[in-house]
Amino acid sequence: MAFPVDLRRCQILGLAGTAFLAAGGETAGALPVRDLLHPASAGAALGLVAVYFGLVLLIAAWALLGRLVRGPRPPAPRALLLVLAVWAAPLLLAPPLFSRDVYSYLAQGAMVDAHMDVYAHGPSQLGGPLAGEVAPLWRHTGAPYGPVFLAVAAALSALTRGELPAGLFGMRLVALAGVALMAAALPRLARHSGADPAAALWLGALNPLVLLHLVAGAHNDAVMLGLLGTGLVAALGRWPILGAVLVTLAALVKAPAALGLAAVVVLQVRAGRGTAKALVTTAVAAAGTTVTATAAAGTGYGWIGALNTPVSPQNWALTTLLGRATRALLEHLGSDLAPLAIPAWHALGVVAAGAAIVLIWLRLRPRPLYALGLSLAAVAALGPAIRPWYALWGLFLIAAAAPSTSVRHRMAAVTGVLALCVLPGGGPADTGQLVLAVSGGALAVVVLWQAHQAQLAPALGRTA
Numbered sequence: 001m002a003f004p005v006d007l008r009r010c011q012i013l014g015l016a017g018t019a020f021l022a023a024g025g026e027t028a029g030a031l032p033v034r035d036l037l038h039p040a041s042a043g044a045a046l047g048l049v050a051v052y053f054g055l056v057l058l059i060a061a062w063a064l065l066g067r068l069v070r071g072p073r074p075p076a077p078r079a080l081l082l083v084l085a086v087w088a089a090p091l092l093l094a095p096p097l098f099s100r101d102v103y104s105y106l107a108q109g110a111m112v113d114a115h116m117d118v119y120a121h122g123p124s125q126l127g128g129p130l131a132g133e134v135a136p137l138w139r140h141t142g143a144p145y146g147p148v149f150l151a152v153a154a155a156l157s158a159l160t161r162g163e164l165p166a167g168l169f170g171m172r173l174v175a176l177a178g179v180a181l182m183a184a185a186l187p188r189l190a191r192h193s194g195a196d197p198a199a200a201l202w203l204g205a206l207n208p209l210v211l212l213h214l215v216a217g218a219h220n221d222a223v224m225l226g227l228l229g230t231g232l233v234a235a236l237g238r239w240p241i242l243g244a245v246l247v248t249l250a251a252l253v254k255a256p257a258a259l260g261l262a263a264v265v266v267l268q269v270r271a272g273r274g275t276a277k278a279l280v281t282t283a284v285a286a287a288g289t290t291v292t293a294t295a296a297a298g299t300g301y302g303w304i305g306a307l308n309t310p311v312s313p314q315n316w317a318l319t320t321l322l323g324r325a326t327r328a329l330l331e332h333l334g335s336d337l338a339p340l341a342i343p344a345w346h347a348l349g350v351v352a353a354g355a356a357i358v359l360i361w362l363r364l365r366p367r368p369l370y371a372l373g374l375s376l377a378a379v380a381a382l383g384p385a386i387r388p389w390y391a392l393w394g395l396f397l398i399a400a401a402a403p404s405t406s407v408r409h410r411m412a413a414v415t416g417v418l419a420l421c422v423l424p425g426g427g428p429a430d431t432g433q434l435v436l437a438v439s440g441g442a443l444a445v446v447v448l449w450q451a452h453q454a455q456l457a458p459a460l461g462r463t464a
Contacts, residue, residue: 005064007075007083014061014087018211020054021424022094023047025216029095030102030426032164033133039425045436051097051424052440053447058087058208059416060448066412069202070405077187080201084183087206088176088215096168097216099387099426103133105220106167108143109153112299118143118150119302130162135426146252147297149220154297168218175218179210181226182396188233189400193369203408204399208419213389221389224253225396228260232369232397235264240271240278244285252293252303256393259375261286262361266368317386319349346384353382373397388418 027037028047037044065083068075075083096102107123107130116125122140123131131139143150152174160166183205187197204210214222227250235243244264250257261282268278294301323342330338356378364371377394380386395411402408423429423437 005068005071007065007068007079010061010065010068011083011086013064014058014083015090017054017056017058017061018087018090020050020057021097021212021216022054022090024050024052024054025094025097025424028424029097030100030424031095035095039430039433048424048433048436049440049443052420052437053444055208055212055419056441056444057448058211059419060444061087062202062206062208063412063416065206066202069196069198074196074198077197077201080198080206081183084179084201084206087211088179091211091216092172092176093169094216096218096426097424098212098422099217099219100133100135101426102168102171102218103130104135104138104143105149105153105171105218106157106164107131107134108145108150109155109157109167110162111143112150112154112297113157115298117302118299119305130164133164142302145220145254146303147294147299148249148252149223149254150299151293151297152223172215172218175214175220175222178220178222178224178226179205179214181230182210182222185226185229185233186396186400188236189229189369189397192236193367193401195400195402199405199408200400202399203412203415204396207392207395207399207415209389209392209395209415212419213387214392217389219389220253221392224250224257225392226250227253228257229396231260232263232267232372235267240264240268240273241281241285243267244282245289248286248289249293252290256376256379259357259379260372262375263368263372266365266371270368315385315387317349317384318381319345319384349382349384353378356382367401367403369397369401370403373399373401388421391415391418 024047026047027043028051031037037047039045065080069080091097104123107126108118110130111118111121111123111126114126119142122138122142123134124139125131153171156167156170156174160170183201186200186204190197190200210222213219214225227246231243231246231248231250233243234240234246244261247257247260247264250260265275265278265282268282269275273281294303320342323345326345327338327341330341357375360371360374360378364374373394373396375394376397377391380390380393383390391414395415398407398411402411420437420441423433429437
């Protein structure tokens with residue numbers, strides 16, 4: 001007998017999940033340095049269990065909601081947007097979760113506000129307590145972000161006067177604005193692609209990765225994707241130049257969004273414009289936007305060189321893993337080429353991503369949104385660094401434009417795995433923390449099973 005599913009149950013279960021996430025984050029999250037607890041302390045341990053308990057509840061609620069969306073009477077997009085708001089609410093005031101990147105954003109914004117070269121110097125140049133909140137790995141590294149995001153961060157720094165609680169809350173509001181733009185764009189993009197808007201919202205906006213990393217983690221990928229989606233909606237209508245401007249602004253947050261300009265060109269050609277005219281108008285709009293935004297931000301063009309910002313040696317990108325294995329083998333053989341192994345694999349990954357993008361567009365040019373989604377997924381998968389939220393680059397558009405349900409199912413499975421891959425403090429896991437995380441998730445599974453049995457008991461009694 002199937003587990004009874006309705007929208008209200010999904011809403012309450014997901015709300016319980018994010019509430020436990022927020023509560024657990026109070027002791028196990030990416031807290032300010034002064035509030036950090038030792039991982040072995042009772043408070044941190046209990047918080048880690050609570051976070052993974054809530055995480056499994058949230059994933060379960062999302063999976064059940066997916067069943068409802070695929071059912072005979074799926075909820076309307078407006079109802080799904082309400083579910084998103086309810087699930088996100090407990091995370092609004094929670095401490096940062098799953099990453100300390102938001103502290104880097106605030107430090108870089110303060111540097112820009114102080115007229116420091118954020119591309120030439122890391123937050124250590126800023127000094128003070130704010131720089132001390134940045135993860136040690138990134139304190140001496142220049143910003144890898146474009147002038148649009150840095151201008152937002154600088155404005156936030158000036159508005160909050162460097163106060164950490166206000167800055168964290170403000171950066172989360174910025175991320176929420178990006179998520180709102182994503183949610184607004186998805187139904188329109190789905191209708192254009194002949195897909196179900198409700199299914200697109202379920203995979204692209206209510207996705208646990210969105211809640212965990214764009215809302216709770218306040219990552220600037222939310223702004224990038226929100227501007228990208230809004231730009232594509234404009235390009236689908238009668239405003240291709242506005243579309244090119246918005247997509248360029250997205251790329252001036254994070255560079256991968258620049259691939260969206262190819263979709264803007266193709267959409268114009270499909271609307272009846274000549275190829276040359278579409279290329280020229282898009283290029284002029286992109287160039288003008290870049291010059292204007294860079295001048296307004298006052299950061300200069302150091303962001304171009306910052307595209308080569310070093311990556312964490314502990315990251316688990318495919319090319320980095322292959323590079324480490326090759327380096328270990330060469331070191332074992334006593335070869336002097338061992339130090340070149342990781343850079344060589346990173347270069348091969350860039351070449352492979354470029355080749356994949358060309359093949360995708362040659363094959364899927366009639367479906368530019370889907371081609372763009374796959375291209376962004378290739379960049380994330382083959383790039384030198386990867387984080388769980390990078391999967392959202394491609395997933396956002398694949399959710400709107402995937403040609404089949406099976407593609408969405410595979411992406412949903414990937415989401416479920418990636419959602420479990422990062423500890424709430426954002427740091428590497430030791431054996432004790434892994435045991436606690438698994439315990440929290442297992443406890444949630446037991447609770448869900450008991451709830452399932454309780455729901456079935458009355459029905460079984462009536463049929464006995």
